[in-house]
Amino acid sequence: MLNQIQLGTSPYAQLAKVMERYSEERTRGKVVDYQDYATLQNKLKALDINEGKQSWDTVWDMVETYLSYSVKTAHPQYFNQLWAGQSEAALVGSVIESLANTSMYTYEVAPVATLIETEVLNRLKDVFGFEQGEAQVTTGGSNSNYLALLLALHRQYPTLKHQGMHGLPKLAVFVSADAHYSMDKAMVMSGIGLDSLVKVPVDDTGVMRTDELERLLQASVDNGRVPVSIIGTAGTTVRGAFDDFASIATLAAEFNCWFHIDGAWGGAVAFSKAQKHFLTGSEHADSLSWDGHKMLGVPLMCGVIFVREPGNFDRVCNLGDTSYIFHQGAERQDLGPYSLQCGRRVDMLKMWLEYTYFGEAGFEQRIDTFMQLSALAENRIQAEPTLDLQAKRWINNICFRSVPPSGVDLNEYNKRIREKLYQSGDSLVNVAYLDDQLTIRLIIANKDVTKQDIEQFFDHWLMTAESVRKELQQCA
Numbered sequence: 083m084l085n086q087i088q089l090g091t092s093p094y095a096q097l098a099k100v101m102e103r104y105s106e107e108r109t110r111g112k113v114v115d116y117q118d119y120a121t122l123q124n125k126l127k128a129l130d131i132n133e134g135k136q137s138w139d140t141v142w143d144m145v146e147t148y149l150s151y152s153v154k155t156a157h158p159q160y161f162n163q164l165w166a167g168q169s170e171a172a173l174v175g176s177v178i179e180s181l182a183n184t185s186m187y188t189y190e191v192a193p194v195a196t197l198i199e200t201e202v203l204n205r206l207k208d209v210f211g212f213e214q215g216e217a218q219v220t221t222g223g224s225n226s227n228y229l230a231l232l233l234a235l236h237r238q239y240p241t242l243k244h245q246g247m248h249g250l251p252k253l254a255v256f257v258s259a260d261a262h263y264s265m266d267k268a269m270v271m272s273g274i275g276l277d278s279l280v281k282v283p284v285d286d287t288g289v290m291r292t293d294e295l296e297r298l299l300q301a302s303v304d305n306g307r308v309p310v311s312i313i314g315t316a317g318t319t320v321r322g323a324f325d326d327f328a329s330i331a332t333l334a335a336e337f338n339c340w341f342h343i344d345g346a347w348g349g350a351v352a353f354s355k356a357q358k359h360f361l362t363g364s365e366h367a368d369s370l371s372w373d374g375h376k377m378l379g380v381p382l383m384c385g386v387i388f389v390r391e392p393g394n395f396d397r398v399c400n401l402g403d404t405s406y407i408f409h410q411g412a413e414r415q416d417l418g419p420y421s422l423q424c425g426r427r428v429d430m431l432k433m434w435l436e437y438t439y440f441g442e443a444g445f446e447q448r449i450d451t452f453m454q455l456s457a458l459a460e461n462r463i464q465a466e467p468t469l470d471l472q473a474k475r476w477i478n479n480i481c482f483r484s485v486p487p488s489g490v491d492l493n494e495y496n497k498r499i500r501e502k503l504y505q506s507g508d509s510l511v512n513v514a515y516l517d518d519q520l521t522i523r524l525i526i527a528n529k530d531v532t533k534q535d536i537e538q539f540f541d542h543w544l545m546t547a548e549s550v551r552k553e554l555q556q557c558a
């Protein structure tokens with residue numbers, strides 16, 4: 083492959099050639115050239131990173147190795163994560179961002195980026211119903227959820243800023259049992275601690291049970307714990323379920339606590355007239371997280387948090403002696419003081435170009451197409467006698483499994499099929515657990531995926547299942 087690239091030209095020209103070639107290759111052939119850990123480690127060890135040859139040939143060799151063994155996440159058989167494929171316009175933003183290499187903290191070093199970020203965030207605030215509020219770019223959903231918890235805590239306990247947790251009562255934070263694990267991390271990082279995280283049971287469609295939430299809120303208060311925040315999810319990680327935001331909002335008001343929505347994944351339905359009903363009640367939320375790098379296909383990372391009441395970021399993030407960096411006057415043009423970060427990438431350049439190319443009508447069409455393709459996948463599962471739909475389909479998460487031959491463990495059987503499929507490089511799909519039951523989680527989030535690709539995925543799955551069945555028969 084390297085021979086096709088004419089060496090000796092400028093690194094920028096080479097880069098353009100590599101990008102051109104890889105953009106084609108990544109959608110063809112195998113999803114991955116699978117190597118086990120030790121084999122790949124040996125291949126990489128053969129490349130001495132400390133030789134310092136000052137040779138571009140060596141650099142491009144390394145690039146080839148990297149690309150050759152990377153998973154092709156834009157491949158139409160890649161259904162593994164809550165993101166897939168890539169929008170070319172946003173990719174241009176990613177490359178240009180690195181080329182111009184600045185940091186978002188001040189207008190002084192990022193003048194155009196400051197205006198772009200402000201404009202994009204204003205647009206997004208309208209879409210997500212936070213017109214009067216504030217928004218901040220984060221390193222992703224985990225970071226947004228963490229920040230939301232800090233905002234909740236500091237609003238409730240203003241003394242926290244200077245005195246820390248000292249003297250605070252025992253606290254409680256409420257999430258659904260299906261919430262993302264970033265909430266557990268947020269509990270640790272915020273200093274509240276895991277023992278104060280109350281995981282509310284979900285119903286059989288994956289929705290947080292608000293009768294249980296109410297009972298657990300009351301029980302916490304009765305036990306001397308003060309509720310700080312309730313976190314609902316818009317599009318849970320495995321099932322794609324949406325919590326009942328209107329009922330959560332009522333309880334949050336009753337128990338006087340911050341209502342956050344983790345919409346990192348499913349928040350994108352806000353762009354679709356047909357789907358945004360899932361967000362009903364979100365107009366009462368104090369904050370909402372959303373990731374542009376998930377359903378919208380913007381290159382990672384592109385996280386945003388929206389907050390209803392302005393002034394919260396200032397309270398938590400605007401600290402310390404910053405005289406060496408922020409030189410602004412009363413005009414307050416710098417965005418840095420309202421972020422958890424100091425140095426920060428210009429992630430909104432990707433989103434700005436994505437907007438410029440597709441517009442909200444384009445985003446809507448994409449989301450609606452994902453839902454149509456997901457309905458097709460659901461129908462195929464229901465039509466196949468050896469496949470089971472394992473959970474209600476909400477959006478573009480499809481949870482299914484193969485029915486094992488009699489006497490074979492269901493979890494082991496499905497795990498083996500998925501592993502074999504991955505190692506073959508034909509398709510890549512994820513595995514998760516609903517209670518103790520293993521489920522295959524298919525995510526349709528690549529804007530270039532077609533009906534044929536979905537059908538092909540199921541053909542691959544069924545063929546692999548058949549071959550695992552035969553292997554098991556031979557062993558028996």
Ligand SMILES: Cc1ncc(COP(=O)(O)O)c(C=O)c1O
Binds near residue numbers: 224264373
């Ligand atoms: C519901 C939900 N919230 C948060 C996250 C974390 O997002 P990020 O990877 O951007 O930190 C995920 C990731 O899958 C998620 O599914």
